[in-house]
Amino acid sequence: RKEVEQDPGPFNVPEGATVAFNCTYSNSASQSFFWYRQDCRKEPKLLMSVYSSGNEDGRFTAQLNRASQYISLLIRDSKLSDSATYLCVVADDYKLSFGAGTTVTVRA
Amino acid sequence: EAGVAQSPRYKIIEKRQSVAFWCNPISGHATLYWYQQILGQGPKLLIQFQNNGVVDDSQLPKDRFSAERLKGVDSTLKIQPAKLEDSAVYLCASSLAAGQAGGYTFGSGTRLTVV
Numbered sequence: 028r029k030e031v032e033q034d035p036g037p038f039n040v041p042e043g044a045t046v047a048f049n050c051t052y053s054n055s056a057s058q059s060f061f062w063y064r065q066d067c068r069k070e071p072k073l074l075m076s077v078y079s080s081g082n083e084d085g086r087f088t089a090q091l092n093r094a095s096q097y098i099s100l101l102i103r104d105s106k107l108s109d110s111a112t113y114l115c116v117v118a119d120d121y122k123l124s125f126g127a128g129t130t131v132t133v134r135a
Numbered sequence: 136e137a138g139v140a141q142s143p144r145y146k147i148i149e150k151r152q153s154v155a156f157w158c159n160p161i162s163g164h165a166t167l168y169w170y171q172q173i174l175g176q177g178p179k180l181l182i183q184f185q186n187n188g189v190v191d192d193s194q195l196p197k198d199r200f201s202a203e204r205l206k207g208v209d210s211t212l213k214i215q216p217a218k219l220e221d222s223a224v225y226l227c228a229s230s231l232a233a234g235q236a237g238g239y240t241f242g243s244g245t246r247l248t249v250v
Contacts, residue, residue, distance in 0.1 A: 122180070
């Protein structure tokens with residue numbers, strides 16, 4: 028079983044739509060959780076951390092469910108610029124594990 | 136603040152040849168990582184340095200891959216000899232301390248094609 032699993036998508040949505048996707052992780056002892064964004068042929072960049080109580084950053088909402096070991100990301104009012112691959116990242120101690128990414132394409 | 140510098144940006148080599156990549160982390164970042172990202176997959180950690188010591192190299196194919204971080208600053212990753220399956224983007228990242236995924240900065244990567 029992979030340490031971090033994501034639905035690869037692609038999620039193809041119109042501008043203004045809401046899109047949401049999940050990530051599951053296998054290590055119940057994982058301590059920290061993040062969403063990274065990776066544009067085509069670019070390096071990953073931190074989008075947001077994921078806190079136990081859930082957190083928002085503008086149009087982005089992240090949720091953590093430790094009991095079921097999954098993390099979610101919701102994007103409201105999608106923009107063309109949100110088109111990217113979203114990588115789920117799980118950390119325990121010093122080690123980070125990356126998911127394969129969920130591709131989102133926002134169309135005009 | 137200058138970012139993580141990597142070179143070369145692209146490299147094409149024939150199988151069985153050797154290749155080396157270079158990374159200069161953000162000044163003051165003690166932790167340096169090398170990741171391999173194969174097309175369609177997430178980054179996979181190859182090796183992690185804390186200053187000039189190795190913290191984790193459990194996924195580094197040591198029969199062909201080697202890495203060093205002399206003086207705890209710059210790092211080089213070498214592949215010798217290369218195989219077709221080594222075609223990937225090699226990403227270097229650094230952080231102030233280990234495990235700070237929120238404080239990671241990635242370089243632009245080196246795109247390796249082995250033919």
